[in-house]
Amino acid sequence: MDFDLTQEHLMIRTMARDFAREVIRPRSLEIERSGEYPYDVIGKMAQLGMMGIPFPEEYGGSGGDWVGLHVCIEEVSWGDMTLGALLDVTTSIVAQELYVFGTEEQKRRWLVPIAEGREIGAFGLTEPNAGSDAASIETRAELRGDWYYLNGTKQFITNIGLQHASLIIVAAVTGKRANGENIISTFIVPKDAPGFFLGKRYEKIAWHGSATHEVILDDCRVPKENLLGDPQKGLAQHLSVLQTGRISIAAIAVGLAQACLEESLRYAKERVQFGRPIFEFQAVQFKLADMAVAIELARNLYLKAAWLKDQRREHTFEAAAAKLFASEMAERVASDSVQIHGGYGYMKEYLVSRIYAGAKVLQIVEGTSEVQRMIIGRILRGR
Numbered sequence: 001m002d003f004d005l006t007q008e009h010l011m012i013r014t015m016a017r018d019f020a021r022e023v024i025r026p027r028s029l030e031i032e033r034s035g036e037y038p039y040d041v042i043g044k045m046a047q048l049g050m051m052g053i054p055f056p057e058e059y060g061g062s063g064g065d066w067v068g069l070h071v072c073i074e075e076v077s078w079g080d081m082t083l084g085a086l087l088d089v090t091t092s093i094v095a096q097e098l099y100v101f102g103t104e105e106q107k108r109r110w111l112v113p114i115a116e117g118r119e120i121g122a123f124g125l126t127e128p129n130a131g132s133d134a135a136s137i138e139t140r141a142e143l144r145g146d147w148y149y150l151n152g153t154k155q156f157i158t159n160i161g162l163q164h165a166s167l168i169i170v171a172a173v174t175g176k177r178a179n180g181e182n183i184i185s186t187f188i189v190p191k192d193a194p195g196f197f198l199g200k201r202y203e204k205i206a207w208h209g210s211a212t213h214e215v216i217l218d219d220c221r222v223p224k225e226n227l228l229g230d231p232q233k234g235l236a237q238h239l240s241v242l243q244t245g246r247i248s249i250a251a252i253a254v255g256l257a258q259a260c261l262e263e264s265l266r267y268a269k270e271r272v273q274f275g276r277p278i279f280e281f282q283a284v285q286f287k288l289a290d291m292a293v294a295i296e297l298a299r300n301l302y303l304k305a306a307w308l309k310d311q312r313r314e315h316t317f318e319a320a321a322a323k324l325f326a327s328e329m330a331e332r333v334a335s336d337s338v339q340i341h342g343g344y345g346y347m348k349e350y351l352v353s354r355i356y357a358g359a360k361v362l363q364i365v366e367g368t369s370e371v372q373r374m375i376i377g378r379i380l381r382g383r
């Protein structure tokens with residue numbers, strides 16, 4: 001058994017850590033306050049090859065693996081949460097779906113610019129009446145001649161509001177099976193397709209830099225070549241890449257919690273009350289000890305899930321467990337960090353307050369904590 005990261009993973013970690021310290025973290029307050037996406041920072045992330053880490057060079061990637069990507073996501077998220085989410089959605093979900101299920105032509109046309117970081121991708125599953133119950137989506141796609149026409153509304157769509165977001169992978173109903181279940185297929189829908197409309201931008205509790213919008217498809221027309229993968233298995237395709245997204249959410253959670261631990265440790269050693277640094281009070285020190293243990297556990301969980309994926313081994317349990325534990329851990333750690341900072345911890349200029357506001361969403365996106373427990377429960381039933 002070997003717990004060491006490889007030389008390549010260590011190089012990625014050093015590169016991402018330096019970048020997060022020097023470029024991302026100094027911009028984090030401004031990103032959250034202004035709600036403006038830092039396009040220049042994304043440009044630099046692209047130059048460093050971050051968006052394409054797990055894909056072969058011939059498709060614009062860096063020829064690395066999923067452990068490498070997730071080590072990078074943790075470090076980037078340490079610097080700023082919305083940029084970690086960018087890597088999750090664009091690389092783990094959208095680019096992977098194109099890479100695994102796309103035709104050679106689709107990969108060349110759509111994957112390469114995303115893996116190179118020149119374009120950004122979004123994924124559209126959630127609808128006003130279908131969230132956790134993804135199979136009940138109502139968006140429809142109908143083939144008329146050489147074109148598919150899509151009608152429906154997708155909501156809470158991450159990244160689609162960015163200037164260089166080029167496409168959204170949309171799940172839509174294309175028929176019914178004999179047992180009454182929806183047949184769901186997935187489609188590559190370019191943002192400039194006729195009938196594609198960007199709906200309202202949501203006002204969120206945090207993650208203000210992440211442009212989350214509604215998407216309206218009104219007889220949205222895409223060529224039939226934009227069908228992605230097996231038309232009978234669109235939902236399964238989507239769910240398979242969302243499994244990787246869960247590992248990514250866990251890595252984001254660890255990055256946020258690590259940032260909280262470091263801030264809290266520094267603060268506890270500097271802040272003097274009752275004549276000594278508050279670190280010397282056991283009540284404070286125990287909080288920090290619990291944080292350090294929980295972070296280590298969550299990091300091991302996401303690394304193991306990513307490693308199993310690289311080994312092409314089953315990892316449904318590990319991905320769900322990593323997402324569930326890490327996202328709940330991040331909220332707890334952020335809350336304790338605010339507590340350790342006292343009143344200062346409630347002020348926006350303090351990083352821990354922003355992470356406290358931002359961590360909650362990790363328990364909701366890409367399958368809520370309840371959904372992760374359902375997945376784990378299903379596995380336990382079969383044991």
Ligand SMILES: Cc1cc2nc3c(=O)[nH]c(=O)nc-3n(C[C@H](O)[C@H](O)[C@H](O)COP(=O)(O)OP(=O)(O)OC[C@H]3O[C@@H](n4cnc5c(N)ncnc54)[C@H](O)[C@@H]3O)c2cc1C
Binds near residue numbers: 124126131207369371
């Ligand atoms: C900031 C943000 C970004 C997002 N980005 C995207 C995106 O890019 N693309 C996309 O497609 N979606 C995106 N989403 C949507 C997200 O994936 C959904 O919000 C999530 O899957 C939950 O669906 P819902 O909101 O409809 O909640 P619901 O499914 O209505 O759930 C409401 C509550 O009921 C619980 N619940 C539901 N069913 C069960 C059950 N069987 N047993 C026990 N509890 C249950 C849930 O766990 C939850 O607590 C985003 C959401 C947010 C907040």
